[in-house]
Amino acid sequence: MAKILVIDDDFEVCETMESLITRLTHSCDAAHSLDEGLRMVRAKTYDVVFLDVRLPDGNSLDILPDLMALPQPPEVIILTGKGDPDGAELAIEGGAWDYLLKPSSVREISLTLGRALKYHEEKVGKIEGEGLDLTNVVGASPSIKVSFGLMGQAARSDTNVLITGHTGTGKELFASTIHANSNRRNGQFVVVDCAGLTESLVESTLFGHRKGAFTGAQDDRIGLVKLADGGTLFLDEVGEMPLSIQKAFLRVLQERTFRPVGDTREQTSNFRLIAATNRDLDEMVEKGEFRSDLLFRIKTMRIHLPPLSQRPEDIRPLAQYRVKRLCDYYGIPEKAYGSDFFTTLESYSWPGNVRELFNILERAVIASADEKTLYSMHLPRTLRIQVVKSQIAKMTGDAALEQDEAALVSSGVSKIGQEIFEDIFDQELPTLREFKSIAEKVYLGELIRQCGGDLPKILKASKLSRSHFYSLLKKYGLSL
Known part of the structure; x- marks a missing residue:
């Protein structure tokens, strides 16, 4: 018996759906707002969620990422009373299983629910029986678990994979883990640093060359594409691949054939492709910086790694x-x-x-x-200083303390407090209350100095009220 949740502010719709789902021998709960629905999915695991697109407390499409980030995310079927093609597209892109217009027939709802449950059962079964070797992959957050699930799917298939994420999120580690758990694990995992490819040697690096093909080619050389034969070719930072080579590489992807520089014969390579980037390739396509046909080829499956x-x-x-x-x-x-x-x-x-x-x-x-x-x-001292600045900013509401170092220097804040920061962090870390007092006293002294003791200037620069300023002077034993 599957567990279904209906999130809709229309009580009649909820009752009708509950009656239908119960007749299909499944259990059904109902929520009438986004907030209530989120509380329920976090407290209980559901197989399928029917989600009305417009609720009193917001647009349901905004919570799709929250649903997808659950440890065991449900399949989501969007319900709406208005035909909204853009909404449908956003729902599917956000991970929704399907998109139904209200009112839908009993047959249509039943068929859609049945397909979603069948898919969910197969997906959960595969993930639970994964048996992946995750020796070097660490994480237990809901968002990284979603990435783990996709990694398992990628390891079981031979399709092209695009891994996206900020610099330092572990894209190469994910790629090598997919390879190590795939049926190509006995082949090589070959890394291509696209950012390091030079225009003059890129073809030789990828496809190899024959002796004498160009000045300096003193011996035959096997390219990285051939080295990956039977294994995995990993294109790291694929967004940096020169446009001039993208067309040639597209042909390699399509036909798995290539020609070494200086050779008249074509060679083959049976490799699996995984690419990674920290850039927005869709935006690069719009700007003419990346080929759309190559992007379609490499993003058959996409895995996003969230920042830390x-x-x-x-x-x-x-x-x-x-x-x-x-x-x-x-x-x-x-x-x-x-x-x-x-x-x-x-x-x-x-x-x-x-x-x-x-x-x-x-x-x-x-x-x-x-x-x-x-x-x-x-x-490191710089890290500890940044943490304390951030904590003080949150307590005082001073956003300036959370700006980057360049902005802080230009505003004078960094220079004002630099010596006191250095003195403090050469000793045992004080409590936050103690540090805040030290920082306030230093700030007030510098404020008075820079404003020449002129009260109107002081109040304007500090945004303090007259009474608050005088209370601080009294607190720290200062005077104008």
Whole structure:
């Protein structure tokens, strides 16, 4: 018996759907708002969700990412009383199973539900029986679990895969894991750094060359495409591939044949293609920077890796995994962790994602030397300063503290507080309350100095009220 949820503000529709679904021997719950529906799907696992596109508290298409990010995402069938082609397109792109107009016939609803349940059953069965080797892949957040599920599907197939995500999210690791779990695991995993391809040697690098084909070609050379025969060819940062070579590579993808530079004979290579990029290839196509026909070929299946800032619950397990590996590598006892260590890591925004996290952790392990426990003080000073600035900004509502370093320097904030920041972080980290007091006192002193003690200027520059300013002067023993 399947579990179905209907999210619709029309009570009559909910009752009709519940009656139909019950007759089909499934259980059915109903919610009448987005907020109520989200609470229910987070508390209980559903196989299929019927979702009205317009509800009193918002557009249902906006919550599709939340539904898709659930540990066991349901199949979503969008319901609407208005024919909306753009809405239908957005629903399908957002991961919805189907899109039905209200009113739909009993037969149409039953058939759509039946197909969705059949697909869901097969998908769940495959994911649960995956048996993937995830030795080097770490994460338990809902969003990364969605990526794991897609990775399992990719490993079972031989289709072309495009992996997207910001720099440092682990695209190459995902690609190599797909290869290691595929039926091509005994073949080579060949990496092509598209950003490093030079116009003059790109064809030779990819397709190989014959001796004497050009100046410097002193021997025959096998290209990367041929090396991947029977294995996987990974195009890293495919968005950087020169336009001049994209057409030639498209032919290789279509026919799996190529001709080495200086050769008259064609060769074949039976490879599986995985590509990765941190760029928006659709936008590049619109600008004429990437071939649309090549994009269609490489994105048969797409896997998106979310940035680390969107999955903070993965920071602790990633850090523990990395530190253990580092301790093994350096031949030192495994480290314990101070209570402030993970708090600091989880408070940082990680613009460089997992790659930045791993590099920072290596610096921390080296900085801790023979100490048995890792504390926040072992993390780089710049990271700790950024975390404290961010925390103060959230407490005070001062968005300026969350700007980048260049903006801070131009506004004078960085220069004003630089010395006090450096003094503080050369010592044991103070409490947030203590740090806020220190920062406020330094700010007030500099404010008075820059404004020459002119009260109207001070109030205008600081956006403080007269009473608040005088209370701060009294608090810190300052005067004009």
